[in-house]
Amino acid sequence: MTEFEPNIIAFVCNWCTYTAADLAGTSRQSYPKNMRLVRVMCTGMVDSQYIIKAFMEGADGVLVSGCHPGDCHYINGNYKARRRMKMLKEILPLFGFEPQRLRLTWIGASDGIQFAETMRELTEQVRVLGPSQAKSGMVL
Amino acid sequence: MAITAKINVKDNDISAAIREFFISVLDTEDVSAILIPQHLPMKKMLMPTLVTDPQKLETADPLAPCFPMNAARLVSRLTRKPIGGKILVVLRPCEIRAFYELVKLNQGTMDELIIAGVDCLGAYKNSDYLRFLKQHGDKATEIFYQNALNGKTEITEGIDISPACKSCENPIPEGADILIGLLGADISNHLMIQAQSPKGEAVLKRLNLSEAEEPSSRKEAVSALISKRSSYRDEIFLKTHEATDTLDKLNNYLANCVNCYNCRVACPVCYCKECVFVTDVFNHEPYQYIKWAKRKGMIKMPADTVFYHLTRMAHISAACVGCGQCSNACPNDIPLAELFRMVAWQTQKAFDYTAGKSLDEKPPLSVFREDEFQEIVGIK
Known part of the structure; x- marks a missing residue:
């Protein structure tokens, strides 16, 4: 049996986590091909509907990743993102979504190695969870 | 702050008593308009109406077990900009709470607004209310309140207040400036009226109502309803x-x-x-x-x-x-x-x-x- 390959959508902020992904690349760090990065200017612009849409389209996991607290280039976008993630983490599990499929991390621009490690670990975690229920059943 | 008074009820007609109260408020000329649910002349359905002429409050029926829409949205429209006069709005507790949310989102203001609220015993959904109204005619509201105050809301078989109302633990209009209380009062004789803010107090002072104590059984009646x-x-x-x-x-x-x-x-x-x-x-x-x-x-x-x-x-x-x-x-x-x-x-x-x-x-x-x-x- 072939191993389950999850699809994970990662919304990464331009200034920190995307830069870290870039650094991981230039430092020849490797990370799983399961990640699909969506570059946004700030995690503060990631509306809940983007995340819900990703799940409805069959993503097995969604990651939102931005600057460490205090480092946001728009002063407080990451704090707003954290509140929205809190909101979704209260709502989605009510309908049987495993909360581990939805993750928020802070990865700074210089953390290329940490970026690659996080991607590897997250992919493994979602692989263990198996395919999302939105994938198998019919979704209205 | 808490002026408590009573309005007298004649012939068991609490709707008439409440109507007269609002007519007297509009008569004082301090309030330029009242937003209140009313049976429209062309149809019997209840709709929020904006009234400036006290004589046009004849079919006002704020106790009817129906609210065709949540009027918070309408109040938001009315208070979006200053209009140069006070408006009194008669809202259900959930409408008051929704309006508070809109005020916090800068979609309404409290400045020229006086909110009046009545203890809420629930509402039927629109289509059910029309059937209820057809069956009971002009007495519909009175019949509803007399039964509902005794805990019975399914008066006509198959028509009961909505699940949202049945499960609502906020039946008291706490955010209102003026509270009209039914729970615990002897409604065959009088209703309780209470100012819950300086704005409400100013209105009541002008009306020379007879002061009264809060009915002793009110607290108990309120908590019984909330726990149910x-x-x-x-x-x-x-x-x-x-x-x-x-x-x-x-x-x-x-x-x-x-x-x-x-x-x-x-x-x-x-x-x-x-x-x-x-x-x-x-x-x-x-x-x-x-x-x-x-x-x-x-x-x-x-x-x-x-x-x-x-x-x-x-x-x-x-x-x-x-x-x-x-x-x-x-x-x-x-x-x-x-x-x-x-x-x-x-x-x-x-x-x-x-x-x-x-x-x-x-x-x-x-x-x-x-x-x-x-x-x-x-x-x-």
Whole structure:
């Protein structure tokens, strides 16, 4: 049996986590091909509907990743993102979504190695969870 | 602050007593208009009306067990800009709470507003109310209140107050400037009227009402009603959770949805001027639908149904006041109020917030603290 390959959508902020992904690349760090990065200017612009849409389209996991607290280039976008993630983490599990499929991390621009490690670990975690229920059943 | 007075009831007609009270308020000329539910001359349905002439309050019926829409939206329209005069609005407790939410979102102001509220014993959904009204005619409101105060809301077989009302633990208009109390009062004789703010006090002072004590049995009657409602609410939460705890079940729950978005239009706290779901963002390319269909062999059309409802939960559940208008507006009788209340309960608890309770509590998604919710960060 072939191993389950999850699809994970990662919304990464331009200034920190995307830069870290870039650094991981230039430092020849490797990370799983399961990640699909969506570059946004700030995690503060990631509306809940983007995340819900990703799940409805069959993503097995969604990651939102931005600057460490205090480092946001728009002063407080990451704090707003954290509140929205809190909101979704209260709502989605009510309908049987495993909360581990939805993750928020802070990865700074210089953390290329940490970026690659996080991607590897997250992919493994979602692989263990198996395919999302939105994938198998019919979704209205 | 707490002036308590009574208004006398003649011939058991509490509606008339309340009507006379509002006529006297409008007569004082300090209030330039009243927004109050009233039976329209051309039809018997109840509608909010904006009245400036005291003689035009003849068919006002704020106690009728019906609210065709949540009037918070209308009050928001009336208070968006200064209008140079005071308006008194007669609202249900859930309408007051919804309006508070809109004020916090800068979609209404309190400056020229006086809010009056009546103890709420619940409302029928619009279609049920019309049947009830047809059966009982002019006595409908009176019959409802006399029964409901004794705990009986299903007076005509098959017509009961909505599940949202049955499970509402906020039947007292706490945010009103003027409270009209039925619970605990001897309504064959008088109603209680109480000023809950300096604005309300100013109105009552001008009217020379006879002062009175709060009825001694009021507290007990209020807490009995609240505990009855709360236990019904908990039952509903259990039932709804059981019916929706997987995505498959949620699909099943929402299967009758035709994406009419009536629930969003009826929702008093769905605050966007233009909803993303009616913009071109959701006017997908025709080939896109085919692509989606090919993935699983079929999709339901119109698409994006569960997506829409989940997004609405994420956007407004923190502001949900549980008025039940989403269910009232649904053409296919999806029990949306139960679903949204359950979600709202969960999210408001998470942010330690109660929608519509206080103007000082900021909406959860409009503020943040630096050191909160650390536990949701990271992948451990």
